[in-house]
Amino acid sequence: MIKMNFATKQSNWVTCQKYKGYLKYVLLILIFITFQQFSLAQNPNPSSTLDAEILNEMSTRNFPGASTIIVKNGEIVWVESYGYADIANSFPVEDTTVFLLASVSKLFAGTAVMQLHESEIIDLDADINNYLPWSVDVPNYTNDSITARQLMTHTASINDNWGVMGSYYGYPDPTISLSNCMENYFPTAGSNYNASNNFLNTAPGSTYDYSNMGSALNGYLVEASTGIPFDDYCDNNLFDQLCMVNTAWHFSDLNPNQVATPHYFQNGNYNAIDHYGFADYPNGQLRSTVMDIGNYMIAFLNGGTFGNNSILSESSVNEMLSLQIPNINYDTGLNWYKTTLYHSGGEVMLWGHSGGEQGVSTYLYIDPQNDIGISLLTNGEGEGLYICDALYDHALNMTVNNSIIPDCITTTGIDEFSLQKDEIIIYPNPAKNFISIKTDITETAWYNIYNISGQLILSGNLNKTNPHIKLPQLPVGLYIFELENKTPQLLEIN
DSSP: OOSSOHHHHHHTSOOOOHHHHHHHHHHHHHHHHHTGGGTTTTOSSOOHHHHHHHHHHHHHHTOSEEEEEEEETTEEEEEEEEEEEETTTTEEOOTTOBEEOGGGHHHHHHHHHHHHHHTTSSOTTSBGGGTOSSOOOOTTOTTSOOBHHHHHHTOSOBOOOHHHHGGGEESSSOSSOHHHHHHHHSSTTSTTOOHHHHBOSSOTTSOOOOOHHHHHHHHHHHHHHHSSOHHHHHIIIIITTTTOTTOBSSGGGSOGGGBOOOEEEETTEEEEOOOOEETTGGGTOOEEOHHHHHHHHHHHHTTTEETTEESSOHHHHHHHTSOSOTTTOTTBOSSOEEEEEEETTEEEEEEEEEEEETTEEEEEEEETTTTEEEEEEESSOSOOHHHHHHHHHHHHHOOOOOOBOOHHHHSSOHHHHHSOTTOOEEESSSBSSEEEEEOOOSSEEEEEEEETTSOEEEEEEEETTBOEEEOOOOOSEEEEEEETTSOOEEEEEO
C-alpha cells in the first residue's frame, strides 16, 4: 500500500551535510562488521564487493537495516543482512528478521485467487457479485460487471478514499475484520460508502488506476468464496506448502522480537514507527523474511512447484506472468508487474512488485529465462532499486561455489513428514462450499462424499497439485469423506 511517494516525503526532510553522510556510511560498515556472525556464516557465496555496494546505497537512501537474497536454479545462492532491525535497542538484522512487505503482499493475495481459479471456485472473468454476500457496482456503470481479473490488473474503477482508509489502521493490528472493512466500503449501505470518492467515474475495464482497496477486495473474494478467513486460507494453502515458517498477515501471529521496526529518516536521525496494521490487509500487511520469500520465488521459477508441493500449475504461473492489458498499461500481469533493472550488460524487464509503506521499502523480482530471483526487504523509506540492480547484476555474473537448498526440499516434503500414511486432513471442517484436502497422494486419487445414510452425494478425482474441492449446496449435517485407500473422515457442512 502506498500512501505518499518517496520524493514527496524526502522533500520535507532536512538534507544532511556531506560529512554526516560519510559518518552514516562508516556506521553501517561498523554495524556490518560487528554483526557479521549473524549473516556471513549463512551466505553460501559472500562478496565484499557487493556488500560495499549495498552498504553505500543503504547510507545514501537512509535504510537502517536490510535483508537481501538471490535464488538461482532452484537454490539459494546469496543471503545477506545488514544494519539494525531496531536502532533504539541495537537489534541487528538477521536472515530470519521479519519485515512488513507492503505492496509485495499483493503477489501472495493474487496467488491465492489464482489457486481458486484453478479449482473453478472463482472465475476471473465473472461478476464478483457472484461470490460476495452483498453487491458492489461502479456508480453510473451499474450494468458493467467488476471481475477478479480487473481487480488483479487495477482496472476495476475502484478508488482509494484515504479520507476513510486512515480509520482502518490499528496498532499493531487492525481493530476491525477484513469482512467488516469491505462491507463498510463497497456496498451502498456501507457506513463508509461514498460514490464519488470510493470509485472512479469510468467503466470497469477501461482505465488503469492503482487501487489498494481493489486489491483488498480481491483478497476478500478468497474469504467470501471459501468460507475460510483469508489469513487462514493463505496459511494452509500457501505458507505451509512453501515452508514459509516466519510469514503471517497479522503481527500477533509472529514473534514480536523478530519483527523489524519501521523507521523514517529526518533531520539526520532515524525515527522508529510503532508496528501497525490495517483492516484492508490483503493489499499490504503481510510480514515475512527473505528466506521465506526465497521459497516463494523458487516455486514461481519452477512452474508453481516447491519440492514435493505445488501451489499453482505451470499454466497459471504463466498466465500471471503475462501482459493482461497492453492497450491500457504495457507492464501489467495478474498482480505482477514488469520493471526495468539495470546491470553491467545493459537493462532487462523483470516480473515482480515493489512495496512502500510507513517505514518500509520492499522489492521482489524474478527472471524466469535465467532462473533468477532477487529480493530486498528494508525497514526504511528510501529507493531500493539501485540495490536491486546490484543484486541482479551479481546474480547474472556470480560464480556459484555453494548453495542452500531450502529445508523443506532437502527433507521428505511437507506432506510426507506431517501426515501418517492413511491420514486425511480436511479444512475447513465444518465447511460450507469448499474444502481442501491435505494428504500424501503422489498424483491423483478418487474421492467420494456420502450423506449419513450412505447415499453417494459427490465423487471425482483429487489432484495433488490442486487439492481443493468445490461443494454443491448441501443440507447442513454430517457427511462421510472417502479418499482412495485412506481411512474415511467425517465432514460437517454448516
